[in-house]
Amino acid sequence: MPAPVSxxxxxxRITFRQLLGRRRTLxxxxxxxxxxxxxVIFRLAGQVDVKEYSTGVxxxxxxxxxxxxxxxxxxxxxxxxxxxxxxxxYLLAKPIPRWIIVASKALAAVLLAVSLxxxxxxxxxxxxxxxxxxxxxxxxxxxxxxxxxxxxCYVALFVPLSLFTRRALVIGIGxxxxxxxxxxxxxxxxxxxxxxxxxxxxxxAIYRLPLEETRLPADTAFVLSAILVVVAMAIATWxxxxxxxxxxxx
Amino acid sequence: MTAEVLPAPVxAPVxAPxxxxxxxxxxxxxxxxxxxxxxxxxAGVTGLLGPNGAxxxxxxxxxxxxxxxxxxxxxxxxxxxxxxxSVYRQIGLVPERESVYSFLTGFEYVRYNGRLQGLANxxxxxxxxxxxxxxxDAADRPIGTYSKGMRQRAKVAGxxxxxxxxxxxxxxxxxxxxxxxxxxxxxxxxxxxAGRTILFSSHxxxxxxxxGTEILVMxxxxxxxSGDFRAIxxxxxxxxxxxxxxxxxxxxxxxxxMADSAVFAVELQPNxxxxxxxxxxxxxxxxxxxxxAAQVRLLEVLPADExxxxxxxxxxxx
Amino acid sequence: MSxxxxxxxxxxxxxxxxxxxxxxxxxxxxxxYAAWSLYVDSLRGIWGFGRPMSAKAAPFILxxxxxxxxxxxxxxxxxIAQSVKEGNAANxxxxxxxxxxxxxxxxxxxxxxxxxxxxxDQRYQVLPLYFTRAMGRSDYALARLxxxxxxxxxxxxxxxxxxxxxxxxxxADAFAAIGTELPKSLPSIxxxxxxxxxxxxxxxxxxxxxxRRAYSAIxxxxxFLLMEAVPAIIYGVGQxxxxxxxxxxxxxxxxxxxxxxxxxxxxRSLTARGFPDTLGPDAYVLACIASAALFTxxxxxxxxxxAA
Numbered sequence: 031m032p033a034p035v036s037x038x039x040x041x042x043r044i045t046f047r048q049l050l051g052r053r054r055t056l057x058x059x060x061x062x063x064x065x066x067x068x069x070v071i072f073r074l075a076g077q078v079d080v081k082e083y084s085t086g087v088x089x090x091x092x093x094x095x096x097x098x099x100x101x102x103x104x105x106x107x108x109x110x111x112x113x114x115x116x117x118x119x120y121l122l123a124k125p126i127p128r129w130i131i132v133a134s135k136a137l138a139a140v141l142l143a144v145s146l147x148x149x150x151x152x153x154x155x156x157x158x159x160x161x162x163x164x165x166x167x168x169x170x171x172x173x174x175x176x177x178x179x180x181x182x183c184y185v186a187l188f189v190p191l192s193l194f195t196r197r198a199l200v201i202g203i204g205x206x207x208x209x210x211x212x213x214x215x216x217x218x219x220x221x222x223x224x225x226x227x228x229x230x231x232x233x234x235a236i237y238r239l240p241l242e243e244t245r246l247p248a249d250t251a252f253v254l255s256a257i258l259v260v261v262a263m264a265i266a267t268w269x270x271x272x273x274x275x276x277x278x279x280x
Numbered sequence: 281m282t283a284e285v286l287p288a289p290v291x292a293p294v295x296a297p298x299x300x301x302x303x304x305x306x307x308x309x310x311x312x313x314x315x316x317x318x319x320x321x322x323a324g325v326t327g328l329l330g331p332n333g334a335x336x337x338x339x340x341x342x343x344x345x346x347x348x349x350x351x352x353x354x355x356x357x358x359x360x361x362x363x364x365x366s367v368y369r370q371i372g373l374v375p376e377r378e379s380v381y382s383f384l385t386g387f388e389y390v391r392y393n394g395r396l397q398g399l400a401n402x403x404x405x406x407x408x409x410x411x412x413x414x415x416x417d418a419a420d421r422p423i424g425t426y427s428k429g430m431r432q433r434a435k436v437a438g439x440x441x442x443x444x445x446x447x448x449x450x451x452x453x454x455x456x457x458x459x460x461x462x463x464x465x466x467x468x469x470x471x472x473x474a475g476r477t478i479l480f481s482s483h484x485x486x487x488x489x490x491x492g493t494e495i496l497v498m499x500x501x502x503x504x505x506s507g508d509f510r511a512i513x514x515x516x517x518x519x520x521x522x523x524x525x526x527x528x529x530x531x532x533x534x535x536x537x538m539a540d541s542a543v544f545a546v547e548l549q550p551n552x553x554x555x556x557x558x559x560x561x562x563x564x565x566x567x568x569x570x571x572x573a574a575q576v577r578l579l580e581v582l583p584a585d586e587x588x589x590x591x592x593x594x595x596x597x598x
Numbered sequence: 599m600s601x602x603x604x605x606x607x608x609x610x611x612x613x614x615x616x617x618x619x620x621x622x623x624x625x626x627x628x629x630x631y632a633a634w635s636l637y638v639d640s641l642r643g644i645w646g647f648g649r650p651m652s653a654k655a656a657p658f659i660l661x662x663x664x665x666x667x668x669x670x671x672x673x674x675x676x677x678i679a680q681s682v683k684e685g686n687a688a689n690x691x692x693x694x695x696x697x698x699x700x701x702x703x704x705x706x707x708x709x710x711x712x713x714x715x716x717x718x719d720q721r722y723q724v725l726p727l728y729f730t731r732a733m734g735r736s737d738y739a740l741a742r743l744x745x746x747x748x749x750x751x752x753x754x755x756x757x758x759x760x761x762x763x764x765x766x767x768x769x770a771d772a773f774a775a776i777g778t779e780l781p782k783s784l785p786s787i788x789x790x791x792x793x794x795x796x797x798x799x800x801x802x803x804x805x806x807x808x809x810r811r812a813y814s815a816i817x818x819x820x821x822f823l824l825m826e827a828v829p830a831i832i833y834g835v836g837q838x839x840x841x842x843x844x845x846x847x848x849x850x851x852x853x854x855x856x857x858x859x860x861x862x863x864x865x866r867s868l869t870a871r872g873f874p875d876t877l878g879p880d881a882y883v884l885a886c887i888a889s890a891a892l893f894t895x896x897x898x899x900x901x902x903x904x905a906a
Contacts, residue, residue, distance in 0.1 A: 036395075036398075037395060037396050037398065040392060040395045040396060041396075044381065044384075044392065047381075047383050047384075048381075048383075053808065053813070054808075054810070054813050057808075057813060057816065057817055057820075061820055061824075064824060064828070068828065068831055068832075071831075071832060071835055072835055074839075075835045075836065075838060075839035075841070076838075076839060077835055077838050077839065082834070082835075086831050086834055086835075087831060090827045090830075090831065091824070091827055091828070091831070094823075094827075095820065095823045095824060095827065099816055099819060099820055102816070103812065103813075103816050106812070107812060110812065115379045115381075116375070116377040116379035117379050117380065117381055119344075119346065119373065119375045119377075120375075120380075120381075120393065120438065121396070122346070122365075123344060123345075123346075123368050123371065123373045124365070124368050124393075124396040124397060125365050125366050125367070125368045125369040125397065125398065126365060126396060127365065128365065196652075197652075197655075197656060197710075199811075199812050199815055199816070200656060200706075200709060200710040200815060203706065203709055203815065203816075203819050204706050204710075207702055207705070207706060207819075208702070208706075211702070212702060271363055272363065273346065274346060274347055274348065275341055275346045275347055
């Protein structure tokens with residue numbers, strides 16, 4: 031069977047429309063606008079400070095809240111919306127290799143998560159960091175890298191999760207609060223298994239953000255991210271290949 | 281009990297049967313949804329009948345590759361559909377659930393299906409499919425605004441946009457009004473005449489009676505009967521038949537008929553004699569001889585319950 | 599076989615048979631009973647009773663994790679009692695600091711279960727079925743709120759009970775121990791009641807604004823996390839800029855305020871992290887009560903307006 035890669039943009043386009051709706055988009059725009067708002071407050075207080083902003087806003091809000099929430103919503107929603115509506119049958123009853131379906135869904139979610147989170151840090155950076163000079167510009171660039179790597183990794187993790195359980199979103203949020211939040215502070219050893227640390231590590235390729243903990247060097251972070259993505263996509267493809275309709279006998 | 285009543289309909293052009301099940305079974309935990317079902321189908325329309333919970337949908341999902349058989353084999357066009365996406369090039373599926381991408385217009389939806397099938401000319405194929413189900417007027421409205429019947433037709437259009445060899449439809453007539461139903465039946469008939477294999481499930485019998493002379497009857501997960509439904513009916517000799525007879529002297533004929541052991545009951549009705557009998561073929565001879573003996577002129581003999589509903593009713597109750 | 603027996607064609611008159619089920623002459627219990635029924639059903643639903651096993655997983659796992667440390671402490675109470683006697687003051691959970699330490703699991707409980715309580719009724723458009731009964735819109739909202747509050751309160755009290763039993767067992771004389779433990783443990787009832795009602799009102803008010811569970815859940819987490827982070831950030835900035843009003847922002851935090859209010863009930867010193875102690879402890883209690891009232895108002899307002 032020739033690999034009909036041409037269907038990829040079709041699936042991506044439909045997924046966009048499933049994931050974006052008026053009110054839902056509004057919720058996410060509010061979320062992404064928050065760091066920008068905080069940047070404005072920083073400026074109103076007459077404070078232009080790369081360190082304060084990086085730890086206070088980028089770390090605690092963008093990296094810890096906005097990024098994982100955006101990614102968990104899009105990542106679990108990519109297949110979740112099809113599953114909820116029961117439209118997944120139309121997608122699966124097509125002569126398309128399953129890895130292309132997985133790749134399309136993940137790509138759509140990544141594109142949305144990246145555009146939202148990157149726009150958020152860029153706008154925040156323009157307001158608060160650029161006035162701080164070259165350091166501020168570099169810090170903004172580093173934040174963009176962190177958002178891109180973080181979006182890709184989180185989405186890669188949540189897409190297969192949504193193929194295993196209907197409560198993927200809640201499990202994803204639990205993972206984000208407990209594993210990435212509480213446990214990674216208590217157990218520094220799990221840095222190798224923390225997407226937050228991948229994102230921070232990757233950003234050091236551009237600039238070392240003044241954060242409280244940077245545990246992975248850039249190259250390690252990139253390698254681990256790549257492994258995560260490949261393994262997650264493989265699991266998702268395997269799972270989709272074995273897809274069975276659940277439920278009743280009628 | 282699963283006596284195959286007639287040989288499966290053998291279609292002309294396809295050498296191997298398009299759909300073939302051998303001992304197929306599917307269970308969920310310890311609930312058996314489909315139990316040891318074997319049949320094969322060639323070109324033509326076949327109705328899959330049974331009450332709710334009989335396992336029709338499970339069977340269709342196995343054929344569509346969304347469920348692996350727990351035992352036995354399921355083959356579509358000679359291949360096992362589970363975990364072989366390439367077979368979908370030749371399968372069109374209309375699932376029972378009404379869900380569709382409500383934000384797409386009918387045309388967009390059908391075209392999307394065409395593109396996912398890899399059609400180079402998805403636009404024109406979509407237009408053809410939309411026209412076939414008679415949805416041209418609503419094609420540019422979002423499916424979310426459709427009525428049930430329109431949604432059902434959009435689903436059918438999406439399933440036949442790539443001209444599949446095998447079309448599987450789960451309760452396709454749900455929500456359609458009688459006129460749309462007739463049009464859809466004609467469409468399925470046309471496609472069958474063009475050499476395609478069409479299997480649709482239904483619990484409404486008139487639907488099947490009209491287009492599907494071939495039926496598969498499922499009861500409680502098992503195949504209870506298959507073949508031409510009138511033939512099935514005739515072969516179920518242990519079941520009483522009711523025949524209505526008009527003659528020149530019903531009362532006189534009734535007394536003669538009552539004398540024969542093959543006749544259970546005779547009832548005089550304003551519109552004729554209602555006779556209950558065990559053996560239809562034997563009864564035909566009896567009627568002839570009785571008329572001669574009683575010197576009554578036979579005007580009309582009607583099988584009163586030769587409708588699919590009664591066949592079905594009987595099978596389900598057995 | 600039915601076809602042969604049809605005689606309708608020859609009988610032009612129609613009959614309606616009274617088979618005895620057309621009338622209900624029994625007592626009608628009215629509005630309160632309807633609301634009570636919804637409350638009970640909703641409470642069962644939150645814990646997944648009468649639903650498949652998969653529906654029980656989330657509430658029981660989260661409540662179980664929340665109670666886990668207390669259960670461990672209970673299981674090893676004799677060992678702990680020994681080491682306390684030897685003068686090693688172990689870092690133990692008490693009634694007053696339990697929610698402060700493990701409250702994140704209760705946030706997760708709300709995120710997982712609050713959307714289950716209210717979203718589906720809107721999604722599947724069954725609200726008219728409720729509102730055309732003896733029950734009004736406000737009754738519906740309050741019954742749902744009461745059920746989630748009760749569920750949270752139960753989850754919050756299980757570890758309290760475990761701690762109580764553990765502490766009693768640690769004492770040499772159980773009856774004497776009960777006498778000393780009881781007054782110490784009693785404030786956990788009003789404290790956890792406040793926590794339960796406050797978290798439930800926030801969760802349901804926010805959840806009720808989306809018919810889709812996923813978006814409700816995201817909105818809830820975002821609210822709980824951001825309303826913790828943002829006031830702290832603004833307070834930090836304000837210190838540099840000399841914004842004297844900024845320390846009052848702590849009263850808008852949902853969880854930190856509850857933790858501080860819990861401290862008030864137990865007469866402990868404040869643990870509102872990152873903020874100064876300029877506000878009296880009772881300010882937090884008032885803030886939590888005000889927040890619960892506000893979100894209950896939002897919930898009622900929502901159900902006054904929601905299309906049914």
